[in-house]
Amino acid sequence: MTTVTNGVNVQALLDARTALKEAPEAAQFTWRASATWNHGVHSTINVQGFFGLGQEQSHLEGSVFEADHPEIFAATDKGITPIEYLIVGLASCLTAGVASVAENRGIQLRSVEATVEGEHDIRGILGADSDVRNGFNDIKVTFTIDADASREEIEALVAQSQKRSAVFDALTNPTNVTVEVA
Amino acid sequence: LTGHATERFTTVVIGAGHAGLSASKFLGDLSVDHVVLERGEVANSWRRERWDSLRLLTPNWQCRVPGLRYEGPDPDGYLSMAEITEFIERFAKGSGAPVRAGTNVTSLRRAGDDYRLATNDGELACQSVVIASGACNKPAMPQFAAGVPSSVEQLTPFDYRGPAQLPDGGVLVVGASATGVQLAAEVQQSGRPVTLSVGEHVRLPRTYRGRDVLWWMDASGVWDQRYDEVDDLTRARRLPSPQLVGTPERTTLDINALTAMGVELVGRWAAVREGRALFSGGLRNMFSLADLKMGRLLDTFDEWAQENGRAAHVGPPERFAPTRVPASARLQLGLRNGEIRTIIWATGFRPDYSWLDIPVVDAKGQLRHDGGVVAGSPGLYALGLPVLRRRKSTFIYGIEDDARDVIDHLGRYLAGSG
Numbered sequence: 001m002t003t004v005t006n007g008v009n010v011q012a013l014l015d016a017r018t019a020l021k022e023a024p025e026a027a028q029f030t031w032r033a034s035a036t037w038n039h040g041v042h043s044t045i046n047v048q049g050f051f052g053l054g055q056e057q058s059h060l061e062g063s064v065f066e067a068d069h070p071e072i073f074a075a076t077d078k079g080i081t082p083i084e085y086l087i088v089g090l091a092s093c094l095t096a097g098v099a100s101v102a103e104n105r106g107i108q109l110r111s112v113e114a115t116v117e118g119e120h121d122i123r124g125i126l127g128a129d130s131d132v133r134n135g136f137n138d139i140k141v142t143f144t145i146d147a148d149a150s151r152e153e154i155e156a157l158v159a160q161s162q163k164r165s166a167v168f169d170a171l172t173n174p175t176n177v178t179v180e181v182a
Numbered sequence: 183l184t185g186h187a188t189e190r191f192t193t194v195v196i197g198a199g200h201a202g203l204s205a206s207k208f209l210g211d212l213s214v215d216h217v218v219l220e221r222g223e224v225a226n227s228w229r230r231e232r233w234d235s236l237r238l239l240t241p242n243w244q245c246r247v248p249g250l251r252y253e254g255p256d257p258d259g260y261l262s263m264a265e266i267t268e269f270i271e272r273f274a275k276g277s278g279a280p281v282r283a284g285t286n287v288t289s290l291r292r293a294g295d296d297y298r299l300a301t302n303d304g305e306l307a308c309q310s311v312v313i314a315s316g317a318c319n320k321p322a323m324p325q326f327a328a329g330v331p332s333s334v335e336q337l338t339p340f341d342y343r344g345p346a347q348l349p350d351g352g353v354l355v356v357g358a359s360a361t362g363v364q365l366a367a368e369v370q371q372s373g374r375p376v377t378l379s380v381g382e383h384v385r386l387p388r389t390y391r392g393r394d395v396l397w398w399m400d401a402s403g404v405w406d407q408r409y410d411e412v413d414d415l416t417r418a419r420r421l422p423s424p425q426l427v428g429t430p431e432r433t434t435l436d437i438n439a440l441t442a443m444g445v446e447l448v449g450r451w452a453a454v455r456e457g458r459a460l461f462s463g464g465l466r467n468m469f470s471l472a473d474l475k476m477g478r479l480l481d482t483f484d485e486w487a488q489e490n491g492r493a494a495h496v497g498p499p500e501r502f503a504p505t506r507v508p509a510s511a512r513l514q515l516g517l518r519n520g521e522i523r524t525i526i527w528a529t530g531f532r533p534d535y536s537w538l539d540i541p542v543v544d545a546k547g548q549l550r551h552d553g554g555v556v557a558g559s560p561g562l563y564a565l566g567l568p569v570l571r572r573r574k575s576t577f578i579y580g581i582e583d584d585a586r587d588v589i590d591h592l593g594r595y596l597a598g599s600g
Contacts, residue, residue: 152474152477152478155470155474156474156478158470159467159470159471159474160471162464162467162470163467163471168464168467169464171463172449172462172463172464173450173452173453173460173462173463173464174452174453174455174460
């Protein structure tokens with residue numbers, strides 16, 4: 001196999017897979033984010049710590065996200081809307097997957113662009129029509145990939161990336177969500 | 183029930199299907215004294231645990247066990263359950279296998295270097311054991327099946343005989359393996375509207391370039407790929423059976439064929455919530471994965487035909503239309519509104535090792551073995567499990583090579599420990 005340099009340490013991932021097969025308790029992760037309300041519909045979200053491999057972990061640096069709504073929602077638009085964070089997650093997760101699978105299959109990538117469009121009928125969140133759901137009705141992701149591979153191989157990268165994507169799974173399958181007051 | 187002396191054999195084979203009988207044949211060739219214990223009758227699962235219309239997926243010319251092959255008038259046809267039962271009975275008689283029918287093993291345990299078996303008919307002791315009780319002893323169902331409202335009838339392929347036993351009204355078939363697609367087609371054709379929940383599946387055409395697709399699997403060497411050459415063996419062993427059906431017309435029964443019959447498609451069933459079935463929105467990718475995988479397999483066949491001078495002896499290469507994605511697959515289905523009267527769980531099978539009192543079963547309920555040599559218990563062997571030693575292991579056609587290898591190993595074990 002020719003050496004490719006997409007920059008994904010596939011060997012580390014394969015080693016982790018082998019190790020965690022025998023130690024499922026170490027595979028239990030908890031991801032965390034905390035939001036602080038500012039004013040109006042603007043909030044600030046901090047992400048730094050998480051739990052995994054049996055202990056507390058931390059990103060090298062904390063990240064700060066602003067969430068708000070656009071001016072046409074009569075809001076201050078100090079950040080993207082919460083539902084946009086979902087498609088940020090989906091685009092980045094699938095793109096990471098494409099790179100990882102390509103590395104594992106010995107496919108050199110030159111460029112990968114993903115465009116995500118989420119169709120959203122806002123009558124749901126406004127309570128204007130109780131038959132309309134609050135969330136997305138449809139999400140479409142379009143990949144443009146330049147790589148040393150046939151079209152079928154590229155389609156297979158994208159298919160495998162969906163198969164192993166945390167965010168794709170979280171969006172396409174139901175998840176139990178508990179919201180409570182501390 | 184008292185006073186039975188413990189009987190002694192060199193080897194005990196558990197199960198008198200094609201796998202156990204093949205083991206017996208090779209044990210006989212090595213003059214190993216043995217007995218084949220069968221809970222019911224020879225070919226019990228084929229007799230009692232399959233639906234009425236089922237035929238083998240493999241063409242008749244591939245119906246072959248050690249010392250016996252199909253020699254009837256229809257080599258390209260597919261045996262019915264009555265016919266395969268008769269074939270395996272003939273194998274048992276012809277090979278003179280020492281079968282004890284109606285003998286159910288209730289416990290297998292170690293006793294020093296030996297094994298002890300408890301059965302409904304007394305105790306046996308032996309030096310080695312071949313587990314050939316099959317991979318499909320129990321239907322596998324997701325846990326959320328318990329949350330289905332009691333007004334909906336639930337069946338597994340073990341309970342299903344034919345559509346006439348179902349109430350009128352909608353049927354939700356769960357799973358798109360060979361079982362799922364066959365039952366979906368049969369039930370839909372009986373006038374009961376079918377919704378099929380589709381997860382990962384294996385799409386295959388029944389014939390390719392004029393030959394049965396399983397001819398290609400065999401001839402091109404795909405089926406002979408060894409278990410220690412397979413990239414992801416765990417995955418290969420868990421692969422659903424291919425979407426095939428054995429019919430006289432040699433028709434392809436893929437998702438497009440079901441769509442043409444009017445079957446409604448939904449994604450993988452993910453949960454039951456408040457009396458509603460919730461399905462995955464990832465259906466499109468299930469189709470992409472299966473279409474791409476089939477395409478790669480057909481490429482392999484074409485390359486093999488080209489490189490081996492077979493291209494002129496078969497039809498021209500074919501490519502099949504991609505699986506059609508429904509315009510909007512439903513993401514949920516009410517289970518209390520009477521639309522669905524019956525659910526058929528075609529969600530796979532699992533082996534039953536509840537009688538096995540030796541710690542050789544993993545957390546997923548599968549036997550830990552290396553090509554049929556059970557790990558950590560010398561003298562214990564298995565046959566007839568998926569990709570045991572080769573991709574073809576699952577099929578009757580695949581048993582001969584596996585049984586020869588495994589019984590070779592067993593013979594060497596006996597010689598070493600003798």
